[in-house]
Amino acid sequence: xxxxxxxxxxxxxxxxxxxxxxxxxxxxxxxxxxxxxxxxxxxxxxxxxxxxxxxxxxxxxxxxxxxxxxxxxxxxxxxxxxxxxxxxxxxxxxxxxxxxxxxxxxxxxxxxxxxxxxxxxxxxxxxxxxxxxxxxxxxxxxxxxxxxxxxxxxxxxxxxxxxxxxxxxxxxxxxxxxxxxxxxxxxxxxxxxxxxxxxxxxxxxxx
Amino acid sequence: xxxxxxxxxxxxxxxxxxxxxxxxxxxxxxxxxxxxxxxxxxxxxxxxxxxxxxxxxxxxxxxxxxxxxxxxxxxxxxxxxxxxxxxxxxxxxxxxxxxxxxxxxxxxxxxxxxxxxxxxxxxxxxxxxxxxxxxxxxxxxxxxxxxxxxxxxxxxxxxxxxxxxxxxxxxxxxxxxxxxxxxxxxxxxxxxxxxxxxxxxxxxxxxxxxxxxxxxxxxxxxxxxxxxxxxxxxxxxxxxxxxxxxxxxxxxxxxxxxxxxxxxxxxxxxxxxxxxxxxxxxxxxxxxxxxxxxxxxxxx
Numbered sequence: 001x002x003x004x005x006x007x008x009x010x011x012x013x014x015x016x017x018x019x020x021x022x023x024x025x026x027x028x029x030x031x032x033x034x035x036x037x038x039x040x041x042x043x044x045x046x047x048x049x050x051x052x053x054x055x056x057x058x059x060x061x062x063x064x065x066x067x068x069x070x071x072x073x074x075x076x077x078x079x080x081x082x083x084x085x086x087x088x089x090x091x092x093x094x095x096x097x098x099x100x101x102x103x104x105x106x107x108x109x110x111x112x113x114x115x116x117x118x119x120x121x122x123x124x125x126x127x128x129x130x131x132x133x134x135x136x137x138x139x140x141x142x143x144x145x146x147x148x149x150x151x152x153x154x155x156x157x158x159x160x161x162x163x164x165x166x167x168x169x170x171x172x173x174x175x176x177x178x179x180x181x182x183x184x185x186x187x188x189x190x191x192x193x194x195x196x197x198x199x200x201x202x203x204x205x206x207x
Numbered sequence: 208x209x210x211x212x213x214x215x216x217x218x219x220x221x222x223x224x225x226x227x228x229x230x231x232x233x234x235x236x237x238x239x240x241x242x243x244x245x246x247x248x249x250x251x252x253x254x255x256x257x258x259x260x261x262x263x264x265x266x267x268x269x270x271x272x273x274x275x276x277x278x279x280x281x282x283x284x285x286x287x288x289x290x291x292x293x294x295x296x297x298x299x300x301x302x303x304x305x306x307x308x309x310x311x312x313x314x315x316x317x318x319x320x321x322x323x324x325x326x327x328x329x330x331x332x333x334x335x336x337x338x339x340x341x342x343x344x345x346x347x348x349x350x351x352x353x354x355x356x357x358x359x360x361x362x363x364x365x366x367x368x369x370x371x372x373x374x375x376x377x378x379x380x381x382x383x384x385x386x387x388x389x390x391x392x393x394x395x396x397x398x399x400x401x402x403x404x405x406x407x408x409x410x411x412x413x414x415x416x417x418x419x420x421x422x423x424x425x426x427x428x429x430x431x432x433x434x435x436x437x438x439x440x441x442x443x444x445x446x447x448x449x450x451x452x453x454x455x456x457x458x459x460x461x462x463x464x465x466x467x468x469x470x471x472x473x474x475x476x477x478x479x480x481x482x483x484x485x486x487x488x489x490x491x492x493x494x495x496x497x498x499x500x501x502x503x504x505x506x507x
């Protein structure tokens with residue numbers, strides 16, 4: 001039987017193996033050091049999570065400028081709230097909770113449709129582009145496959161996409177995702193199953 | 208993480224089947240924030256750290272605790288000291304002193320009711336300087352307490368006697384001379400009796416060496432049955448003092464030379480006491496020319 005941890009060992013970007021955790025300070029330690037005035041700890045922490053958070057925001061709002069604005073706001077909030085940080089959960093849960101809340105504020109201000117889509121459970125609000133709709137004409141097969149996959153991700157319902165992105169980009173567990181999004185664990189699990197099923201169905205001709 | 212629970216098996220199987228898909232996604236998802244954005248965020252973090260370098264253990268939370276703790280300790284200490292001291296009988300008795308407790312010790316009922324205080328005061332008395340303790344104890348003697356032997360009286364005896372008479376350490380030459388001087392009137396009051404006994408004692412008096420003469424007189428005094436008891440005791444003390452007299456006291460000239468030595472040594476009080484004793488012994492002795500008698504200190 002394959003567990004989540006075993007499945008994630010292949011992800012070199014996350015590297016949450018026990019040996020790797022012992023070799024380097026944890027996110028929580030770095031954040032505490034930053035709270036105590038260690039700017040270098042923040043640099044290390046930022047280097048670890050900058051890509052995942054940025055891609056999470058970029059996939060969710062589908063706008064480079066908006067993603068960068070949200071990205072900067074999230075990290076600035078974290079910097080200004082450093083004195084109030086307490087190790088009550090994993091740092092990634094804390095970070096993606098900030099990201100989720102900031103994203104919700106963004107949707108409430110200008111994109112009500114996205115907000116509605118986040119509340120949907122079925123995943124039928126957005127039409128998933130079928131393989132017949134996209135006819136890649138580029139030579140490179142891999143590039144076509146990548147584009148196809150990104151299109152499939154973008155076509156996922158926002159709630160499913162958020163769970164999928166948190167799972168893949170942030171490396172969060174089902175419990176952590178549930179805590180960050182305010183949903184229950186079974187709902188998160190269901191969304192993840194739906195998302196994976198749709199992506200696999202959309203990519204079955206390219207795998 | 209509860210990924211190994213039976214309810215997650217279907218998800219695990221799905222994740223295993225989608226492993227190639229997830230790997231393809233990781234390869235395709237490579238977007239990064241711009242370098243300018245990175246620098247802006249890092250610079251903001253450094254500015255924040257410089258603005259408030261040490262937040263843990265500093266600031267308001269760390270600045271007021273130490274002074275507040277010190278102030279609390281001081282207030283509690285002073286309060287306890289103030290509350291305890293007035294109710295402690297030992298501290299109160301020590302603060303008021305022994306003289307203020309005298310009325311309680313003189314009265315018979317209270318004296319019996321509080322024997323511990325009287326005993327404690329009597330026991331503490333020798334620790335006090337006798338020269339200072341005596342004046343404090345004297346007023347209690349003036350208070351009439353005929354009904355019972357009050358502890359105050361015992362305190363007077365213990366405070367006065369060791370300093371004046373009973374102390375063996377005080378028996379220096381001057382003390383002995385003072386004792387001799389005080390006993391001299393008893394001696395001078397006896398000539399009639401001594402003359403009456405002169406026929407019986409004449410042989411002994413003439414046969415005895417000059418040093419034995421006072422002792423012979425004392426023996427003669429002891430034979431007189433009509434002599435009061437106190438006078439007998441005084442005469443016996445005088446006999447003892449005479450028997451223990453120093454060699455210079457046997458000869459007036461030697462005695463005067465000893466007085467000169469005492470004065471030369473700066474022992475003026477001893478010289479004065481010795482001269483008084485000398486005058487008591489030899490009241491009509493003609494002082495040699497050039498001998499200046501020690502001047503007694505002026506006293507009111």
